[in-house]
Each structure stands twice: as C-alpha cells, then as structure tokens.
Amino acid sequence: MLDATTRLYYVLARASDSSQDAFVVFALGSQDPAFVNFPSGWFTTSCTSNIQLFNVNLVRQVALPGSLVAESAYKAACPGDGFLILDLDKSTVTAATLPDQGQLRVPATKTDTSMAMLNDYVFGVRLDPTRTTISDTIYVLDGATGSVFELILPSGIDGFTDASVQQIAAIDSLLVQSINKTAGDEGFVLFDLDHQKVTNLPVPDGFDTLAFLDDGATVCCMNTRTLVARALKTGASNVVVYDLTTGDLATVDNPAGDSSVGGAATAANPMVSANSRAETVYAVAYKGTKQAGILVIRLP
Numbered sequence: 001m002l003d004a005t006t007r008l009y010y011v012l013a014r015a016s017d018s019s020q021d022a023f024v025v026f027a028l029g030s031q032d033p034a035f036v037n038f039p040s041g042w043f044t045t046s047c048t049s050n051i052q053l054f055n056v057n058l059v060r061q062v063a064l065p066g067s068l069v070a071e072s073a074y075k076a077a078c079p080g081d082g083f084l085i086l087d088l089d090k091s092t093v094t095a096a097t098l099p100d101q102g103q104l105r106v107p108a109t110k111t112d113t114s115m116a117m118l119n120d121y122v123f124g125v126r127l128d129p130t131r132t133t134i135s136d137t138i139y140v141l142d143g144a145t146g147s148v149f150e151l152i153l154p155s156g157i158d159g160f161t162d163a164s165v166q167q168i169a170a171i172d173s174l175l176v177q178s179i180n181k182t183a184g185d186e187g188f189v190l191f192d193l194d195h196q197k198v199t200n201l202p203v204p205d206g207f208d209t210l211a212f213l214d215d216g217a218t219v220c221c222m223n224t225r226t227l228v229a230r231a232l233k234t235g236a237s238n239v240v241v242y243d244l245t246t247g248d249l250a251t252v253d254n255p256a257g258d259s260s261v262g263g264a265a266t267a268a269n270p271m272v273s274a275n276s277r278a279e280t281v282y283a284v285a286y287k288g289t290k291q292a293g294i295l296v297i298r299l300p
Helices: none
Strands: 008-014 022-027 034-037 054-056 060-069 078-080 082-088 091-098 104-106 116-117 121-125 136-140 147-152 158-159 166-168 174-180 183-192 197-201 209-212 227-234 235-241 250-251 272-277 279-289 290-298
Touching: 034 147, 054 116, 060 078, 091 147, 104 121, 174 209, 183 227
Parallel strands: 183 209
Antiparallel strands: 008 022, 022 034, 054 060, 060 082, 078 104, 082 091, 116 121, 121 136, 136 147, 158 174, 166 174, 174 183, 183 197, 209 227, 227 235, 235 250, 272 279, 279 290
C-alpha cells in the first residue's frame, strides 16, 4: 500500500515464529525499512487470501480486520476478532474490539460484499458458525472515532443472507434481505449507520416474500426517501413502496389483467430498471408466464 502524501510503502509482514505482525514501511531511495508493530496478541486475519485494507481518508487512517490468532491456513469461514487501525500520521496500529465478543465473517473472495466500506464506515457481518451464509448482526467501525458498534436484527427476525447486503450511500444505510425459511420471507431490514437504528420493512399482507427491485446499480429513490421492492406470492407479484421517513408502505396495483412485474412471479427480476433521478421504475409486466408490456411506475 502506498501513502501518496508521504510516498511511503506499507507492507504487511509476520515474524518467522508467528509471534507478531507488523507493517514494514519503505521509503523511496532508502535501504532501511521501519516497522509499525501491531498491538500485542493481534494479527492480520490470515485465514483468507483476500486481505482487505480500507482507507479512512477523513482521518488519514487505514482499517483492516484483525485476529487474535496467527492463522496459518485458509478457511472457508474466516473469523476476525475486531478491526486494526493504522494511523498514517502517528505511525501506530491500534485495535478496536467487537462489543459482544462475537466474530467477524471475513470474506474469502473479492466478490463477497458482506464486508466493505460505506463513506467513512467500515462494516462486516457477524460470523455464525452454524449458518455460514446467514448472519444476525452487523458490526460497524466508525472511521471518525475509531470505535465499533453493533446493529442487531429486530426481535422476531431470524437472520439475513450475507450476500444480500446492499449499500445505500445517500443515507449512510445498509439494506439486507431477511430469511427464516426462504429468502425474503421476513421482508427487508434497513440499518441506519448514522443514527445506529434498525428498521424492519415487512412483507405486505397477502404476500409471501420480498425481493429486491433494482437493476444492480441503484436503489430507488433517495431524493424522496422511498424504496421500492417486489412483493411475491404464488402466481403473482406487485411493486411495493416503502417511505423510509414515516415507515409507511403502499402496494402498487398492477394494470388490469397483469399478474406479475419484473418476471413471471419468480424471485429473480432481470427485466427491471430504476431511474433514481426521475424517481421512476420500469419493469416488464406479465400475464401469467407471457410478457404483456412495459410497466412504468412514477413515485410521488
């Protein structure tokens, strides 16, 4: 890693006897490296080949998941015990422990977005050894303060799928698809990082599950603080609109004769596009399994 301000290179290293980890610091043109040692007993989460470094530019710090064990082998479910914070100005590394003695689920691949950075927050999900792809808690490192807080699912919601964690950068929030027996059968959960608030967006009455209704690039629509999703039941689906300010929800009626939107009443919705600037959602409408046209929904 290069610090562009000081032109110093930082390289992760471990002692030959695995007793300590450190950043080795190289200056251009110098033959003598410096060392920034980790706190005693802390190591890089070396049970994954995907060691992530998160730049907290606000305070010129770099965060990474840390472990209390010097792992020597990769694991499918790599545990972390907290976050390590490199201060580029002070040349120190400090540790931020998790508040509940749980463990982070450290991703094994770059495509796993269950640990990432959202503005000046670094977040990761709690590792559940009994359910390797499902969690019930999100841990958040506040880059401005260096402290860690946890956001726990509301009572009555069993868990959420790790792969469903979706960022809403405009409001410093995360959106997940909850699960009991089937993905989305308990609706969505919104984690507000700024206010450390957790809100359930329930499945509307008369429907079985809730699925994302977005094109993979945007969550519609943050100008009016509304979020759209697709409510599913056997043989049919409708668009549902959640007001993130009031918590109200409204189910959008399909045009007469149309049974489904975005797909033939399935959980996948490849034929959907959301335009957040126009506050509009476009989707293919279906009559049973046959396409019936394009549905245009303009949000108030």
